[in-house]
Amino acid sequence: MAAVFAFDEPDMDMESSFARRRSVSFGSRDEPWAPLTIEQLTNGSDHHAGAHGIPIIKEDDEDITKITNGIALMSGSSLKNHQFLNEAAMGTSYSVDIQSDYIASNLELSTKRRLQVSDFEYIKVLGKGAYGKVLLVREKSSGRLYAQKQLKKASMMVRKKLVEQTKTERAILESIRHPYIVKLFYALQDQHRLYLFLEYAQGGELFSHLASEKMLSEPVVSFYAAELVLALSHLHTEVGVVYRDLKPENCLLDSQGHLVLTDFGLSKVSSDGGECKTFLGTPEYMAPEILLGKPYDFAVDWWSLGALCYDLLTGNPPFTGNNYKRIIEKIQKTKLVLPYYITAEAKDFLTRLLRKEPKKRLGGNIPDDLKAIRNHRFFRKIDWAKLERRDPDIIPPIVPIITDPILAENFADEFTSMAFSPPGNGLEIPGVEDERGSYPKDNIFENFTFTASNSFIENAMRSSNIA
Numbered sequence: 001m002a003a004v005f006a007f008d009e010p011d012m013d014m015e016s017s018f019a020r021r022r023s024v025s026f027g028s029r030d031e032p033w034a035p036l037t038i039e040q041l042t043n044g045s046d047h048h049a050g051a052h053g054i055p056i057i058k059e060d061d062e063d064i065t066k067i068t069n070g071i072a073l074m075s076g077s078s079l080k081n082h083q084f085l086n087e088a089a090m091g092t093s094y095s096v097d098i099q100s101d102y103i104a105s106n107l108e109l110s111t112k113r114r115l116q117v118s119d120f121e122y123i124k125v126l127g128k129g130a131y132g133k134v135l136l137v138r139e140k141s142s143g144r145l146y147a148q149k150q151l152k153k154a155s156m157m158v159r160k161k162l163v164e165q166t167k168t169e170r171a172i173l174e175s176i177r178h179p180y181i182v183k184l185f186y187a188l189q190d191q192h193r194l195y196l197f198l199e200y201a202q203g204g205e206l207f208s209h210l211a212s213e214k215m216l217s218e219p220v221v222s223f224y225a226a227e228l229v230l231a232l233s234h235l236h237t238e239v240g241v242v243y244r245d246l247k248p249e250n251c252l253l254d255s256q257g258h259l260v261l262t263d264f265g266l267s268k269v270s271s272d273g274g275e276c277k278t279f280l281g282t283p284e285y286m287a288p289e290i291l292l293g294k295p296y297d298f299a300v301d302w303w304s305l306g307a308l309c310y311d312l313l314t315g316n317p318p319f320t321g322n323n324y325k326r327i328i329e330k331i332q333k334t335k336l337v338l339p340y341y342i343t344a345e346a347k348d349f350l351t352r353l354l355r356k357e358p359k360k361r362l363g364g365n366i367p368d369d370l371k372a373i374r375n376h377r378f379f380r381k382i383d384w385a386k387l388e389r390r391d392p393d394i395i396p397p398i399v400p401i402i403t404d405p406i407l408a409e410n411f412a413d414e415f416t417s418m419a420f421s422p423p424g425n426g427l428e429i430p431g432v433e434d435e436r437g438s439y440p441k442d443n444i445f446e447n448f449t450f451t452a453s454n455s456f457i458e459n460a461m462r463s464s465n466i467a
């Protein structure tokens with residue numbers, strides 16, 4: 001398939017990505033960078049056309065079908081969990097590993113009352129995603145804080161495939177436990193919405209801390225890049241998924257300043273008959289093979305890491321332009337230009353990650369390349385063993401100022417001052433067997449509901465200082 005970029009040309013001047021991110025205060029969804037639907041790209045439809053003729057998806061448009069980039073399942077891989085994940089992708093049932101800390105919700109049912117959305121009180125809006133808001137909520141019984149990601153069922157049900165992807169993504173998130181990847185604690189639903197209760201990354205977006213600096217020093221970039229290397233390596237080798245959507249907005253900080261990779265958006269799982277081919281989203285950090293509509297693999301995440309590091313070191317992603325088409329052309333064809341002021345180590349690291357040919361790219365040969373990545377001189381100051389176990393000796397370069405977590409001081413006022421109406425008009429749908437021993441007949445999101453064990457939640461909260 002040829003690249004699917006039939007974009008209308010925006011006539012705006014695009015500022016540097018740093019400046020743009022700042023000026024739109026934490027990446028507002030109303031900017032012309034909102035993702036496009038497959039139909040809009042392929043048919044050139046102007047449905048939902050926004051300013052500059054670029055189609056904009058709005059949260060409240062319930063008739064929208066959208067597939068964005070994100071996690072892709074790798075099929076045919078010999079990776080540990082790929083069997084489970086591919087089964088999940090096909091929409092088959094998922095069984096919880098009894099050895100794990102998780103307790104399936106139906107097991108908990110026998111011992112205690114089922115958890116409900118009304119067991120949480122709503123505190124503030126933290127941000128907005130394509131399908132709904134992310135809210136700060138507090139569990140009434142324990143006082144624990146969570147980031148609650150809401151997704152409107154109506155906007156997802158238009159495509160059956162999206163529903164399957166939704167369940168898959170929940171299963172992926174449930175299976176991931178890594179110090180630098182956001183944790184999922186509960187997944188609930190009511191008649192209208194799905195709710196993911198995630199680890200609350202109190203430090204907000206990494207990029208929101210950079211407002212006073214155009215670029216970061218190499219040791220600082222090397223620190224965040226190293227945490228990302230650990231997160232990506234885990235996804236690739238232990239879980240068997242390609243993240244696909246590594247970009248600044250998805251890098252949050254926890255209360256101590258460690259990176260938390262987030263946004264395993266439910267819209268973002270794709271498995272096209274085993275081959276990853278679907279792409280939509282912000283192009284600046286995307287590998288050329290995705291933009292060309294070619295099949296791709298883990299190597300795309302290492303390209304994105306290169307683009308992100310380039311941005312952190314210089315203040316701009318490596319390939320920029322004043323419209324999508326230009327950016328995409330540059331990513332595919334233009335030679336990488338490295339500024340004179342970065343060190344030879346950084347230059348070498350970026351050059352190797354930003355190779356257009358995936359097989360020649362550092363990371364193009366996983367798992368073998370992982371060693372080469374860690375051993376690269378760009379990471380010469382990183383103590384991998386300490387970083388891997390999140391050793392308390394490691395003090396991250398930016399420690400967020402948090403006077404009280406419920407104030408959400410590290411999130412944009414634009415969101416935290418936003419009015420919201422707590423759910424309540426939606427009937428609770430258990431998603432697990434109810435008292436009558438049956439699922440509601442028409443609940444296509446059955447099996448979505450999930451509850452992590454208390455011990456897992458307590459440990460996770462303790463280690464990231466949320467408790």
Ligand SMILES: Nc1ncnc2c1ncn2[C@@H]1O[C@H](COP(=O)(O)OP(=O)(O)OP(=O)(O)O)[C@@H](O)[C@H]1O
Nearest residue numbers: 127128129130131134147198199200201263265266
């Ligand atoms: N776990 C979290 N802790 C704190 N804030 C979060 C968390 N997850 C998301 N946010 C905030 O909410 C914003 C929107 O998040 P979300 O994951 O919905 O973004 P998105 O990229 O639009 O995802 P999607 O495309 O799946 O809707 C983030 O930019 C961030 O500021």
